[in-house]
Amino acid sequence: NAGVTQTPKFRILKIGQSMTLQCAQDMNHNYMYWYRQDPGMGLKLIYYSVGAGITDKGEVPNGYNVSRSTTEDFPLRLELAAPSQTSVYFCASSYYYRGSEQYFGPGTRLTVT
Amino acid sequence: QQPVQSPQAVILREGEDAVINCSSSKALYSVHWYRQKHGEAPVFLMILLKGGEQKGHDKISASFNEKKQQSSLYLTASQLSYSGTYFCGTELGGSQGNLIFGKGTKLSVKP
Numbered sequence: 652n653a654g655v656t657q658t659p660k661f662r663i664l665k666i667g668q669s670m671t672l673q674c675a676q677d678m679n680h681n682y683m684y685w686y687r688q689d690p691g692m693g694l695k696l697i698y699y700s701v702g703a704g705i706t707d708k709g710e711v712p713n714g715y716n717v718s719r720s721t722t723e724d725f726p727l728r729l730e731l732a733a734p735s736q737t738s739v740y741f742c743a744s745s746y747y748y749r750g751s752e753q754y755f756g757p758g759t760r761l762t763v764t
Numbered sequence: 765q766q767p768v769q770s771p772q773a774v775i776l777r778e779g780e781d782a783v784i785n786c787s788s789s790k791a792l793y794s795v796h797w798y799r800q801k802h803g804e805a806p807v808f809l810m811i812l813l814k815g816g817e818q819k820g821h822d823k824i825s826a827s828f829n830e831k832k833q834q835s836s837l838y839l840t841a842s843q844l845s846y847s848g849t850y851f852c853g854t855e856l857g858g859s860q861g862n863l864i865f866g867k868g869t870k871l872s873v874k875p
Contacts, residue, residue: 684863693766693851693865694806709862741805749855750794750813753863755805 652677655756657742663762664732672727672759674742682745683725684709684753685717687738694741700725701748732763765790767854769866776873781840784869786852788833795828795835796853796863799846806851809837814857839871847873 658673676683681702686694696709700719714736716728725744729736740759745751767788774782786795794813798806812828812835825838839846849870853863 686865691867693867694853695865696862699862710864750811752808752811753796754808757805 654678655742655744655754657740657756657759659759660757661760663764664729666732666734666763668732669728669730670732672729672740672742672761674725674727674756675723676725676742676744676754676756677723678744678746678754679722680744680746680754681722682748682751683719684743684745685715685725685727686741686743687711687736688741688758689738697727697740729761734763737761737763765856765864767795767852767864767866769850769852769869771869772867773870774872776842776846776871778844778873778875779841781838782842782871784837784839784850784852784871786835786837786854786866788854788856790833790854791857792828792830792833793855793857795826796855797824797826797835797837798851798853798865799848800851800868801848809850842871842873844873844875847871 655676684699685697695711698717700706742756743753745753770785797809800806828835849868851868853865
């Protein structure tokens with residue numbers, strides 16, 4: 652099993668550009684999450700999904716969108732990138748929603764200039 | 765709602781012990797512990813559930829005081845490989861399920 656995979660690993664965007672961060676998992680997990688990590692701040696939940704076709708906002712959803720058309724894939728869309736979106740983005744998945752280990756992807760380091 | 769971790773950083777010599785604390789102002793359903801090495805993804809260590817169930821690592825132990833909404837991670841006889849940043853994540857009681865992470869504790873183990 653590859654676990655949770657993310658692409659790209661690194662990306663530099665200009666202000667106002669858009670991009671999609673890809674995330675896929677091969678563990679047949681229903682639950683998937685997008686976090687952002689800023690230095691010294693821990694991980695903040697952006698969006699999560701409890702299954703194909705069902706998504707919901709986390710703590711910091713502004714400036715992002717998600718979709719979940721399959722169990723395996725959970726892409727994160729950035730529209731009109733801003734410098735405040737410079738961060739490391741992690742995708743994760745879990746078997747259960749509560750009380751369950753989360754498996755993290757390797758992350759995408761995004762810089763917006 | 766973000767749990768508070770202490771200390772923010774700790775430096776150890778190989779073989780020494782450390783305790784990392786995590787506290788919340790809200791009633792908790794569970795506490796998770798993850799370790800993250802520089803430039804890598806967080807890796808699961810253990811979960812402590814309300815009611816006493818504990819799942820996870822066989823070389824690292826932890827406690828969960830449900831009355832005080834506090835958890836402690838115990839690292840004994842530390843090894844160089846223990847270096848990294850440790851995050852606790854809390855799930856609130858009731859119907860809210862999202863994991864909320866603390867700011868992390870940076871642990872450095874020196875030879």
